[in-house]
Amino acid sequence: MRKCKKCGAPAVMYMRQHRLGLCKAHYLEWFVAQTERSIRRYRMFTRDEKVLVAVSGGKDSLAVWDVLWRLGYQADGLYIALGIDGGIGYSAESQRLSQAFAAERGLTLHIVDIPGEYGLGVPELARRSRRGKGKPCAVCGLVKRHEMNRIAHDMGYDVLVTGHNLDDEVAVLFGNVLQWQMGYIVRQGPVLPAEPGFARKAKPLVRFYERETAAYALLRGIEYIYDECPFAQGAKSIYYKELLNRLEAERPGAKLQFYVNFLKAKEEGWFRDPRRDDAPVQVVLHRCESCGQPTTAPGKCAFCRLMDQVGAAPASA
Amino acid sequence: MSETPTPKTATLKLRGKTYTVPAGLRIREAMQRLGLTPESYLPVRDGELVPDDERLKAGDVIRLVAVISGG
Secondary structure, three states, X not given: OOEOOOOOOEOOEEEOOOXXXXXXXXHHXXXXXXXXXHHHHOOOOOOOOEEEEEEOOOHHHHHHHHHHHHHOOEEEEEEEEOOOOOOOOHHHHHHHHHHHHHHHHOOOEEEEEHHXXXXXXXXXXXXXXXXXXXXXXXXXXXXXXXXXXXXXXXXXXOEEEOOOOHHHHXXXXXXXXXXXXXXXXXXXXXXXXXXXXXXXXXXXXXXXXXXXXXXXXXXXXXXXXXXXXXXXOOOHHHHHXXXXXXXXXXXXXXXXXXHHHHHXXXXXXXXXXXXXXXXXXXXXXXXXXXXXXXXXXXXXXXXXXXXXXXXXXXXXX | OOOOOOOOEEEEEEOOEEEXXXXXXXXXXXXXXXXXXXXXXXXXXXXXXXXXXXXOOOOOEEEEEEOOOOO
16 A cells, blocks of 8 residues: 555555655645746745636636635636536536635635626537637637636736646647647746737646546545536547656656656756847737737737627627 | 455546446555556545555445646
8 A cells, every 4th residue: 555755655656757646635735836837937926915716617727716715815706607508507506616715714705607798608609700619718718718717807816827737737738739720829927928919828837647636626625616618528638638648657757748848948948039149039019909918910809809790789889 | 145246446536437447456556456547546445535546445445536737
């Protein structure tokens, strides 16, 4: 039986990439301490700043909110109701779990109801716009990014926190490397600095494998939505994660090394704009003429163009 | 008087499906035999997490919690 490296009690988790086995109490302690370490290492935010956590009702976002709360950060939550049912009441159940989590801890949770706000849920927005080949994932991502940034900006939060873990980051990096999407690759990292109209974004769980965030949620007794989003089946990101986990099974630490060495290479300046010797590759941003949020092309941003296309408008407009 | 034979197998459960595997294997070995990637699941026995390099005892019932999410 594997023992806890700290106290010799039976281990509940063994992390092969760290050669570390821990009992329940020491695993929970380690997870919280490692999160704090990442927050400091990547200069994500301080205890004086207002943090908004994007909460989905899933294990990662609830885990990161729980840890920030335990560490004494000023962290409120934001739940975006996307109007996804999928025969299992997916959005309704996610919202219920997020609200229950916040209520148990006395935390503030803001809720944005997309069908209530814009007249249509994400599946209908995708269907009407004919984007995403029958899958609303691209529209969902667009809507979430826009609304997270809007609320963070309008309500004066200094930083927007997401529950992205190392597997999420590695899957994105892997996908971008396969396509050599340099514009995306150079922007990827644990922190995206604030830009005019864009809140700073931070991912405090970025050094944890997905099984570690799931273990934290289970051991802490956090009730999260276990069912996958009904539209996620066959998603490319899940395929990449499974592929990378097969590699990890043979080569413990492969995922961690892929990501950490990418960050190191970036820091050492290997990703440079070929047109300029002295600056990293930059994406030029414009201001959306409709909502004011930053956008990569002049004119309206992708969110406002989507709303125009489907004839949706904010209820408050 | 005949004794009830001790089972030489353990059970893995995943999303409503049940798999019978030989006792004595490590949990991750049993998962690999079933074509599952150990890194994508957490084993739970009697409501408690267990390391996946633990050996299965006869009669063990292990629930596998899928950890991959995304889309």
